[in-house]
Amino acid sequence: xxxxxxxxxxxxxxxxxxxxxKYENEDLIKWGWPEDVWFHxxxxxxxxxxxxLQYGQTIDDIPGSVLEDAAQLVKxxxxxxNKMNDVDVVYTMWSxxxxxxxxxxxxxxxxxEREVRKIHVAKRLNTVINRLNKTKRSAEVNFRAEREQxxxxxxxxxxKLLRDQKEKEKAEEKRRQEEAEMRSYNSLFSSSSMTSNxxxxxxxxxxxx
Numbered sequence: 001x002x003x004x005x006x007x008x009x010x011x012x013x014x015x016x017x018x019x020x021x022k023y024e025n026e027d028l029i030k031w032g033w034p035e036d037v038w039f040h041x042x043x044x045x046x047x048x049x050x051x052x053l054q055y056g057q058t059i060d061d062i063p064g065s066v067l068e069d070a071a072q073l074v075k076x077x078x079x080x081x082n083k084m085n086d087v088d089v090v091y092t093m094w095s096x097x098x099x100x101x102x103x104x105x106x107x108x109x110x111x112x113e114r115e116v117r118k119i120h121v122a123k124r125l126n127t128v129i130n131r132l133n134k135t136k137r138s139a140e141v142n143f144r145a146e147r148e149q150x151x152x153x154x155x156x157x158x159x160k161l162l163r164d165q166k167e168k169e170k171a172e173e174k175r176r177q178e179e180a181e182m183r184s185y186n187s188l189f190s191s192s193s194m195t196s197n198x199x200x201x202x203x204x205x206x207x208x209x
Contacts, residue, residue: 006135009065018049022106031143036094046078072128085123092116
C-alpha cells in the first residue's frame, strides 16, 4: 500500500508518496525510479517520502516550497521527530540509496554522503500537514512491475531516438552526395572548361582560292 499526497504549492501540482510500513519502504528502496528523490528524518526513524521528478529535472530543480512540504510530511510521520522541534530532514536521489546485507528491513545507507542534502525543520506546521492530508489517497502498487514498465518505455524511447538519428544521418549524407554531384556536373559547363569562338582568332573555316 502506498499513500499519495498532492502538493499544490507549485503549478502544476506535484505528488509526494510514501510506503505504508517498513516492508513497503523496502520495496521502494529496491524498485524506486532514477527520477525519485528520497526524504527521511535525519537520525530518527520516520516514513520514507518520495518525490518523482520529471524527465530531465535534477534535485536542484525542486522548489523550496515543495521541499518544505516533503520535509513537513516526513516529520509528521516520524514517531520521535513529530514531537520535536529543530530536526533535520535528509534527501537524496534514489540512485544514491545503498542497501547492504545485514541491514534491517527498511534501513538504508548512501553510496556518496556528499550527495545527501539537508533541510532544517524548526517545528511542525499544522497548516501544511492539514493541507496535504486533505489530498491523501492510497493504492495497491506493484513496485517491481511499475519499474520494469518504466525501464521498457525508456529502452523504447532510446531505440526510437537512435532510429531517428540514423535517419537524419542518412538524409544528410544523401544531401551531401547530391550537392557533390551537382557541383561536379556544373563544372563541366563552367566557362573555364569551354572554348569560345573568340579564341580562334586568325582562323577562317572558309578557304577562298
